[in-house]
Amino acid sequence: MRSLERIDQWPAPHAAAAVVRADGTVAGSHGDTGRTFRLASVTKLLTAYAALIAVEEGVVELDTPAGPEGSTIRHLLAHTAGLGFDSDRVMAQPGTRRMYSNAGFQVLGDALAEHSGIPFAGYLSEAVLAPLGMTSTRLEGSPGAGGVSSVDDLVRFAAELQAPKLLDPATLRAATSVAFPGLNGVLPGLGHQKPNDWGLGFEIRDSKSPHWTGADSSPRTFGHFGQSGTFLWVDPDAGAACVVLTDLDFGPWAIEAWPPFTDAVLAELRA
Numbered sequence: 001m002r003s004l005e006r007i008d009q010w011p012a013p014h015a016a017a018a019v020v021r022a023d024g025t026v027a028g029s030h031g032d033t034g035r036t037f038r039l040a041s042v043t044k045l046l047t048a049y050a051a052l053i054a055v056e057e058g059v060v061e062l063d064t065p066a067g068p069e070g071s072t073i074r075h076l077l078a079h080t081a082g083l084g085f086d087s088d089r090v091m092a093q094p095g096t097r098r099m100y101s102n103a104g105f106q107v108l109g110d111a112l113a114e115h116s117g118i119p120f121a122g123y124l125s126e127a128v129l130a131p132l133g134m135t136s137t138r139l140e141g142s143p144g145a146g147g148v149s150s151v152d153d154l155v156r157f158a159a160e161l162q163a164p165k166l167l168d169p170a171t172l173r174a175a176t177s178v179a180f181p182g183l184n185g186v187l188p189g190l191g192h193q194k195p196n197d198w199g200l201g202f203e204i205r206d207s208k209s210p211h212w213t214g215a216d217s218s219p220r221t222f223g224h225f226g227q228s229g230t231f232l233w234v235d236p237d238a239g240a241a242c243v244v245l246t247d248l249d250f251g252p253w254a255i256e257a258w259p260p261f262t263d264a265v266l267a268e269l270r271a
Contacts, residue, residue: 002268003264004019004028004029004031006257007244009257010253012246016030016031017029017151017242018154020243021239022236022239024162031151033150034151037228037246039228039230040226040229041227042224043139043144044105044145044224045202045223045232047105047109050112051073051108051200053128054115054123054127059116062077064111066107067104067108068083070095073111075104076101077199078198079099079100079104079198080099080180081094081099081104084099086103087103095180099185100188101144105143105144105145106142106143108143134149134154136148136149137153149245154232158232161234161241162236174200175202176204184196189212190211190255193208196208203224205217212231212258214259214262216263216266217266218238220236225258227250228249228250229245229247229249231258233262238266240265
């Protein structure tokens with residue numbers, strides 16, 4: 001796909017990308033897709049998937065209490081537990097505000113470890129990474145931002161997100177639908193959004209503006225970006241997913257480069 005060559009013009013020292021069709025085939029790739037990069041908050045997609053598997057396995061329920069009083073696994077996944085961005089300080093009652101929280105995903109990982117009896121990194125590996133053959137992916141830090149992976153590995157995960165084998169498809173559909181609808185909040189790096197719709201671990205495009213995906217991305221698009229200059233989106237209407245990993249931290253360059261890149265990818269898929 002010629003559209004992927006746009007990453008060569010970005011200021012990142014290294015970048016790699018791939019597009020995955022809904023049937024799991026790779027429509028195109030560019031760059032060193034075997035190179036490992038820090039995922040930053042793209043890690044949350046892997047953590048959320050492990051949490052959903054834990055629900056299906058009966059390790060926890062979405063309404064299992066976790067975090068601040070009144071908070072549950074569901075609240076933590078949807079960034080509505082009321083915790084601050086990077087602290088355990090409770091700043092709102094659960095379910096009342098969309099407050100993006102790395103701390104909440106740490107609490108989530110701790111809860112899954114407690115209920116499973118397995119350190120979270122081990123549970124993630126057993127539940128998600130090993131079954132999908134993601135051999136270069138590992139958790140080196142927090143469940144919210146400590147992942148390391150390659151485009152090749154995330155291609156496998158992007159295929160799973162479009163045709164799940166580790167989860168009941170109905171579970172994934174629910175997780176990529178809006179949880180606690182109507183809540184406003186800040187989309188990190190892109191400002192206040194009314195509403196700031198989110199699923200269970202998955203950010204949902206809807207009609208947000210500005211946004212890190214494209215103007216032509218469907219409202220059903222879901223995924224996540226990371227402050228390390230990474231993103232993964234799935235556009236069900238386009239029947240495709242896109243993975244991009246770089247080693248240049250998110251900033252004005254990404255806000256300028258990513259949306260037209262995504263629109264170019266979508267246009268080439270439609271051609």
